[in-house]
Amino acid sequence: xxxxxxxxxxxxxxxxxxxxxxxxxxxxxxxxxxxxxxxxxxxxxxxxxxxxxxxxxxxxxxxxxxxxxxxxxxxxxxxxxxxxxxxxxxxxxxxxxxxxxxxxxxxxxxxxxxxxxxxxxxxxxxxxxxxxxxxxxxxxxxxxxxxxxxxxxxxxxxxxxxxxxxxxxxxxxxxxxxxxxxxxxxxxxxxxxxxxxxxxxxxxxxxxxxxxxxxxxxxxxxxxxxxxxxxxxxxxxxxxxxxxxxxxxxxxxxxxxxxxxxxxxxxxxxxxxxxxxxxxxxxxxxxxxxxxxxxxxxxxxxxxxxxxxxxxxxxxxxxxxxxxxxxxxxxxxxxxxxxxxxx
Numbered sequence: 575x576x577x578x579x580x581x582x583x584x585x586x587x588x589x590x591x592x593x594x595x596x597x598x599x600x601x602x603x604x605x606x607x608x609x610x611x612x613x614x615x616x617x618x619x620x621x622x623x624x625x626x627x628x629x630x631x632x633x634x635x636x637x638x639x640x641x642x643x644x645x646x647x648x649x650x651x652x653x654x655x656x657x658x659x660x661x662x663x664x665x666x667x668x669x670x671x672x673x674x675x676x677x678x679x680x681x682x683x684x685x686x687x688x689x690x691x692x693x694x695x696x697x698x699x700x701x702x703x704x705x706x707x708x709x710x711x712x713x714x715x716x717x718x719x720x721x722x723x724x725x726x727x728x729x730x731x732x733x734x735x736x737x738x739x740x741x742x743x744x745x746x747x748x749x750x751x752x753x754x755x756x757x758x759x760x761x762x763x764x765x766x767x768x769x770x771x772x773x774x775x776x777x778x779x780x781x782x783x784x785x786x787x788x789x790x791x792x793x794x795x796x797x798x799x800x801x802x803x804x805x806x807x808x809x810x811x812x813x814x815x816x817x818x819x820x821x822x823x824x825x826x827x828x829x830x831x832x833x834x835x836x837x838x839x840x841x842x843x844x845x846x847x848x849x850x851x852x853x854x855x856x857x858x859x860x861x862x863x864x865x866x867x868x869x870x871x872x873x874x875x876x877x878x879x880x881x882x883x884x885x886x887x888x889x890x891x892x893x894x895x896x897x898x899x900x901x902x903x904x905x906x907x908x909x910x911x912x913x914x915x916x917x
Contacts, residue, residue, distance in 0.1 A: 588653030590660030597663035598865035646699035662726035724755035736804030789863025798822030
């Protein structure tokens, strides 16, 4: 119990990015023909999700003040959106890999509830704060997890619609969540782009969550593609289909544009500025975009009937697997060293 309390006390709020990254990767490898790997990742992800919830609930009971303090913090608060995204990504993984639509439906309901609590709790808190940080210290790529969380709800809802009949109202809700996610991305990325281009940036300030700049539009691509493929045949979806296809392609193009720039900035951080490469739980926020771009591009190729795009996920899936494996090994070594020190 003492070890559990110590682990929960200062738990990084964004640790559910581990679940997000693993779920997105599992779906990607399944789509690209590796079902055994996909099922193994599903088992791992269920265990990781359950463990993280134990830590979160322990923190809520034992350290409610610290948890609430993190929620209303400009820097750490956005990490709570990973609870929403992790829940919905796991639900999609259970649906696609585990063929468990009933469980996925329950997780969708939980994801919607968490979305309401975190979305309005965080944004209301930071808006009414008396003292606010500067844009240089107050915003980073993690803020875009708000858009990721919203799109994860849309993806799971639209995906469930491809397995069972959830009704026109639920399909409409998934479409609305897709549009809200687009609004959040376009609003937040403007501030982030301003921060990156007009405010001094140090090697310590360019952190892995900036990869969410790409990951947010990658999951938006997946959400739009899933709506096109499984959104139903109602009059509204038919009327919006040209808009959906164009908007989805727009966000995929944006995701693709970000990749070379982020690679260059990583080389600048670790190669030019010599920032030591060591484990940080925020690195899961870098693995997730790579896996999501793989899945999103594959589904876009299916939705828009562009088979030549499939060469991209066929390459990216191995990059995502390598990134996931390296981060997992680093996390295991970090955990082992902490346990050794605690012992």
